[in-house]
Amino acid sequence: MDGVDFLIVVVRAVMAFVLLLVLTILNVWAERKVVADFQNRLGPMRAGPFGVLQTVADGLKLFFKESVLPAKAEVGLYVAAPFLAVIPAFLIFLNIPWGRPFTIGGREIALQGVDLNVGLLFVLAMSSMAVYAVVLAGWSSGSKYPLLGGIRATAQAISYEAAMGLAMVSVVMFSATQASGGAQGGTLSLSELVARQAGTWGGFIPRWNAIPLFVAFVIFFIAIVAETNRAPFDLVEAEQELVGGFNTEYSGMRFAMFFLAEYVNIFSMSALATTLFLGGWNGPTWDGALPAFISAILPTVWFLVKTYVLVFIFFWIRATLPRFRYDQLMQLGWKRLIPAALVWLIMSTVVIGFRQFGPPWS
């Protein structure tokens, strides 16, 4: 590994970081605009054309505000919690391949922060870490509303993490049967999972995992909505009952970091769903028919389009559904999603095993 390789690694990480940051700033604005459209409103219009710079203005405002430290706060954890929220949110996206690898000067550059061979496990670990931020923020604030928000976050994370993990398992199992070329067996590497969704069935149906694994996709999507604490699963924040939930006592830049983490999470989780179920950056690129640079950009475009469809559904759900009651949340998680995910896992195991090894009596 020489200096250039090192530089490439750094550039890859910085590119993923910058892409995520810019898109997040746009997403905050986009959500406000889209939700406004759902409610026959205009939304932000003043800062920049169509209010694009609204997020920048809000961010600057929060940057210059005082970060109040509550008297009863547990200082160390209170200060650390916002960072605990932001860092995992970014680390999730660093694993996600957002474009087709291309070759410059004999070196292959993957458009992905880092390609871990246990990428999926890492993503699961980080999304669980993000819950600690909420729980610790709630507890360390030394105030009752944040504490209630933190308690809710704990219960919610446990219930929905399980369904999310089970939905992921069926993806890993299914993609093990899709191995082609030199690769054999299952994989947890996200770039490999994407590569195994390349091509089509019968020439026109894309080989997306979401098509054979539709139930898992739906369960996974519901679970990530809950995992990112978005409406209708935003009991953690619940303005009406808990003031602001876990972030009630936070102000200034510390609050901004929680806010940033929420939107980074929406995008990273949608990107993860795209990677696992919707074929990642796979899509028609018309190599040869179009100029080379367009063919090189198209996979990134497909990736963004797919991700933004999911992000839009996030917004749509938020504009439509009222918040679940606590017992409804638990009921949906434990009595519906986890049994459904388990049954789906067993059924898909049976089908995959049957197709791979033939009937057990043979």
Add this chain to the structure above:
Amino acid sequence: MGVIGELLKGMRATGRELLLTVSGKRMLTTQYPKEFRAKPQRFHGRHVLNRYPDGMEKCIGCELCAGACPARCIYVRGEDNDPLAPNSPGERFGFVYEINMLRCIFCGLCVEACPTEAITMTSLFEMSTTNRSDAIYTKDEMLMRPDGTVPHMFPDDHLANLSELDTADGWLRATAPSGSSAYEGLKMWQGTPGPADWDPEPSQEERDA
């Protein structure tokens, strides 16, 4: 299927609103300081002290408005007119006239009580100040000028919409002593601020047409 069906039903309802908004068929908000929405005809806004077309003040300093005011925000002191140079056609005139706009509830009872229709309401409502004492409007700020224009506290402010001061409260026209309850088509007591006459209210048939 019940939950999913309900969910899809809800998503369809909001999705329809999205399409209506995006296609420009329904928009409930406007860019307020840039665009002004037409106000209802009987909107109760800031008060104006009127003059007769010959330039005389209408107020006779009777203090009936102050008596009628439920918020007790009007302070009037009358004074005898100088017979050689009268301010108003009556015996007395409003020497001091103050309304505390922070207390005023814009009910319009002062307008109703006024025997000479000296005080009327306009449709101006942007009256924010940076100072409590600025919110107490004195006679200088409410009395129309001899040319019929009405003073504005901040005429250069970007929020100031001076045309609102020329729009009189239509409720006055219906309840004016010389009017009838069906005030359509009748030319009644002057309702607009300023010496000019105003056109009679259109009849309901005309308005619907």
